[in-house]
Amino acid sequence: MMNIKEMLYSRNLKATPQRLAILNEIIRAGHIDLDTIYKNISKSFPSMSLATVYKNIHTLKEHGIIKELAISGAKNKYEIAEQKPHHHLICKVCGDVIDIEVDTSFLNQQLKELKDFEVSNCDIYCYGVCSKCRNKSDS
Ligand SMILES: [Zn+2]
Ligand SMILES: [Zn+2]
Structure with missing residues (x-):
């Protein structure tokens, strides 16, 4: 709490x-x-x-x-603001925002190699359809 x-x-x-x-x-x-x-x-x-x-x-x-x-x-x-670093999945159907913890070190390493860019922080937003909405349209 x-x-x-x-x-x-x-x-x-x-x-x-x-x-x-x-x-x-x-x-x-x-x-x-x-x-x-x-x-x-x-x-x-x-x-x-x-x-x-x-x-x-x-x-x-x-x-x-x-x-x-x-x-x-x-x-x-x-x-x-004070939470474990996380990224967001956004459902285009119901608008739900889902927290997701993913390791971005691979992405950061690629950006360093491709653009010699040093990432300090990174916010990823992925848009799509959540499992609840997908299951609804399947039935
Ligand atoms: Zn949804
Ligand atoms: Zn969040």
Whole structure:
């Protein structure tokens, strides 16, 4: 279990109820877009505007607590930044984002040989159809 308050305090950020609610949504979902976060937490904070949620998300991103995933053809999603390095599989049918740990050392070595390029970090997004959606269309 991640200590959300510690995450905020270690970056000198106040643990406001809004920030805690946003981070809880992100942890619960794994990957989630701004509109869904807003929809889910507006039940607990009916007076909070989308702009306030956006502002908080921006702050959390600026301080490296969350990471933004730029998914082509869909809304950007957010995830907790401090995780084991991983890449993403994106289902074009249901929109699911699946974490995957793959070893990119072979790719990095190829880039070094082909372009004399030294990779410091690498985010892979693979687009396709997840097993749930494939099994559905098979039947
Ligand atoms: Zn799917
Ligand atoms: Zn992820």
